[in-house]
Amino acid sequence: RRGEMAKLTQLINNEVFRAYATYTTIVLLKMMLMSLITAYFRITRKAFMNPEDTDAYGKGETAKKYLRTDPDVERARRSHLNDLENIVPFVGIGLLYALSNPELSMALLHFRIFTGSRILHTFAYLIPLPQPGRGLSWAVGYAVTFSMAYNVLKTVWL
Amino acid sequence: RRGEMAKLTQLINNEVFRAYATYTTIVLLKMMLMSLITAYFRITRKAFMNPEDTDAYGKGETAKKYLRTDPDVERARRSHLNDLENIVPFVGIGLLYALSNPELSMALLHFRIFTGSRILHTFAYLIPLPQPGRGLSWAVGYAVTFSMAYNVLKTVWL
Amino acid sequence: RRGEMAKLTQLINNEVFRAYATYTTIVLLKMMLMSLITAYFRITRKAFMNPEDTDAYGKGETAKKYLRTDPDVERARRSHLNDLENIVPFVGIGLLYALSNPELSMALLHFRIFTGSRILHTFAYLIPLPQPGRGLSWAVGYAVTFSMAYNVLKTVWL
Numbered sequence: 004r005r006g007e008m009a010k011l012t013q014l015i016n017n018e019v020f021r022a023y024a025t026y027t028t029i030v031l032l033k034m035m036l037m038s039l040i041t042a043y044f045r046i047t048r049k050a051f052m053n054p055e056d057t058d059a060y061g062k063g064e065t066a067k068k069y070l071r072t073d074p075d076v077e078r079a080r081r082s083h084l085n086d087l088e089n090i091v092p093f094v095g096i097g098l099l100y101a102l103s104n105p106e107l108s109m110a111l112l113h114f115r116i117f118t119g120s121r122i123l124h125t126f127a128y129l130i131p132l133p134q135p136g137r138g139l140s141w142a143v144g145y146a147v148t149f150s151m152a153y154n155v156l157k158t159v160w161l
Numbered sequence: 162r163r164g165e166m167a168k169l170t171q172l173i174n175n176e177v178f179r180a181y182a183t184y185t186t187i188v189l190l191k192m193m194l195m196s197l198i199t200a201y202f203r204i205t206r207k208a209f210m211n212p213e214d215t216d217a218y219g220k221g222e223t224a225k226k227y228l229r230t231d232p233d234v235e236r237a238r239r240s241h242l243n244d245l246e247n248i249v250p251f252v253g254i255g256l257l258y259a260l261s262n263p264e265l266s267m268a269l270l271h272f273r274i275f276t277g278s279r280i281l282h283t284f285a286y287l288i289p290l291p292q293p294g295r296g297l298s299w300a301v302g303y304a305v306t307f308s309m310a311y312n313v314l315k316t317v318w319l
Numbered sequence: 320r321r322g323e324m325a326k327l328t329q330l331i332n333n334e335v336f337r338a339y340a341t342y343t344t345i346v347l348l349k350m351m352l353m354s355l356i357t358a359y360f361r362i363t364r365k366a367f368m369n370p371e372d373t374d375a376y377g378k379g380e381t382a383k384k385y386l387r388t389d390p391d392v393e394r395a396r397r398s399h400l401n402d403l404e405n406i407v408p409f410v411g412i413g414l415l416y417a418l419s420n421p422e423l424s425m426a427l428l429h430f431r432i433f434t435g436s437r438i439l440h441t442f443a444y445l446i447p448l449p450q451p452g453r454g455l456s457w458a459v460g461y462a463v464t465f466s467m468a469y470n471v472l473k474t475v476w477l
Contacts, residue, residue, distance in 0.1 A: 015260050021317045024257045028310050031250040035303065038246060052239060055289050081368060087245060087403060088354060092347040094253045095410045099340045102331050131371050145351065152344050159337045173418050179475045182415045186468050189408040193461065196404060210397060213447050245403060252411045 019110045023101035026114035030090050030121055037083035040129070041076060048073040082128040086121065089141070092148050093117055100151040103158035113147050120144035177268045181259035184272035188248050188279055195241035198287070199234060206231040240286040244279065247299070250306050251275055258309040261316035271305050278302035335426045339417035342430035346406050346437055353399035356445070357392060364389040398444040402437065405457070408464050409433055416467040419474035429463050436460035 014020050044050070050073035051057050057066035097117075101110065120143040127137035172178050202208070208231035209215050215224035255275075259268065278301040285295035330336050360366070366389030367373050373382035413433075417426065436459040443453035 015257075015262065015316060024261075024313055024317050027253055028257060028313050031253050032307075032310055034246075035250050035306065038303070053236070053289065053295075055292050055295070058292060078369070083246065084242075084400075087249065088350075088399065091249060091403065091407060091410075092351050094249075095343055095347050098256075098414075099331075099344060103340075104331065131369065134371050134374060137369075137371070145354070148351065149348075152348055155340055155344050158331060159340050173415075173420065173474060182419075182471055182475050185411055186415060186471050189411050190465075190468055192404075193408050193464065196461070211394070211447065211453075213450050213453070216450060241404065242400075245407065249407060252407075256414075 018107050019101050019105060022107070022111050022114055023097055026118045027094055027097060030093065030118050033118075033121060033125065034083070034086040034090050037079060037086060037125075041079040041083060044073065044076045044079050048075055050076050078128065078131070082125055085124070085128070085141070089144055089148070090121065093144070093151075096148055096152045096155060099155045103155050105154060113151055117144050117147040120147065176265050177259050177263060180265070180269050180272055181255055184276045185252055185255060188251065188276050191276075191279060191283065192241070192244040192248050195237060195244060195283075199237040199241060202231065202234045202237050206233055208234050236286065236289070240283055243282070243286070243299070247302055247306070248279065251302070251309075254306055254310045254313060257313045261313050263312060271309055275302050275305040278305065334423050335417050335421060338423070338427050338430055339413055342434045343410055343413060346409065346434050349434075349438060349441065350399070350402040350406050353395060353402060353441075357395040357399060360389065360392045360395050364391055366392050394444065394447070398441055401440070401444070401457070405460055405464070406437065409460070409467075412464055412468045412471060415471045419471050421470060429467055433460050433463040436463065 015024065045056075049060065049069045050071050051069050054066075054070060057069045060066045060069055097114065100113070105113075120140050124137060124140040124144065126132070127140050131137065173182065203214075207218065207227045208229050209227050212224075212228060215227045218224045218227055255272065258271070263271075278298050281298040282295060282302065284290070285298050289295065331340065361372075365376065365385045366387050367385050370382075370386060373385045376382045376385055413430070416429070421429075436456050439456040440453060440460065442448070443456050447453065
């Protein structure tokens with residue numbers, strides 16, 4: 004069994020795969036942060052979705068008024084959903100790209116630009132920055148994922 | 162080619178990876194179950210989003226009144242979205258963690274607590290349990306994913 | 320290091336894994352396409368969620384009227400969310416299935432039917448086709464993922 008485990012370790016010792024592991028972990032942690040930001044806005048703005056969440060604020064009509072939407076909460080939720088829509092393809096296609104034996108420098112370029120674009124996108128969404136700030140940060144990450152997909156299909160089929 | 166295939170099988174024969182495969186499959190099946198629960202509430206509560214979905218209930222004004230939101234349907238949908246937000250990081254970070262050569266007992270501890278916390282979360286959301294029941298079950302799964310992320314980054318960088 | 324890299328390449332050279340890489344990339348690109356379709360409907364229907372997105376259409380009250388929901392935009396968004404809910408389990412369970420050493424012909428059958436069902440689902444949602452067109456295309460992809468999950472658990476536990 005030790006022999007097999009050593010084989011697994013080879014994957015995590017590969018430099019491209021280590022870069023993939025690092026940046027995937029970072030963008031997934033960034034996405035998880037959106038849950039805390041939404042919770043922060045829900046609590047400070049007192050804007051909840053579930054009746055049982057308002058019990059701490061009193062019973063009956065007193066608490067009922069906190070069952071409402073709030074622009075900051077909704078903005079954080081949209082940013083979170085946009086993360087899901089874009090980080091899921093990065094994680095899936097990025098894994099295949101990392102296994103397709105790319106140059107380390109090219110792989111790092113893809114992973115770093117994507118990670119940077121998603122961090123910028125979150126700031127652009129939450130501050131919010133005037134457009135096309137958010138649009139451009141989104142498009143850069145989208146183009147990076149598309150480029151990795153192209154490389155995967157090229158490696159698999161040529 | 163048989164030689165290569167045997168190599169692939171080594172991954173699925175590794176005990177940590179088998180544990181990852183088992184619990185990832187379980188939590189993803191649990192997440193898929195949310196689609197059926199939402200569909201169940203849509204049909205029993207007669208609450209639909211798409212005009213073409215109400216055709217079975219008659220034409221025109223008769224059917225139009227079923228294009229509405231229902232608290233049980235919305236609750237199931239929120240539970241489903243919360244699964245997506247939390248299970249996606251588990252699947253991605255958990256794969257990297259499984260490949261980072263952790264102790265089998267530690268890996269099982271992480272995977273089992275996460276899986277238990279998500280099952281509890283679904284019950285807490287759908288029944289619903291009074292808070293902080295749902296909040297705590299969510300936080301436990303969140304902390305487990307964070308702990309795996311910490312272990313991945315430590316393995317990659319130290 | 321070249322030796323390790325060669326080992327990684329073995330994964331992408333495995334025929335089942337290449338099939339997984341191909342169809343996963345295709346369905347993830349299809350999912351990414353939903354962002355462009357939603358953006359297309361937002362711009363042509365002039366229906367936005369964020370105040371900063373309407374600045375191109377003038378200031379103040381003129382722009383404010385474009386902060387609204389539109390049936391076509393909402394339909395594209397629901398189709399996108401349905402992709403997330405179904406393609407995430409496919410990518411995760413499909414990876415484990417590809418590593419569980421299935422027959423190539425069976426693996427291709429699973430991957431191709433799933434990919435076809437999701438493409439049909441998108442057309443059924445956006446046109447829209449009368450029910451049960453969308454429901455059936457959804458159910459086929461769901462059943463394929465369930466079948467792969469069954470095979471993963473069988474391989475891991477028997």
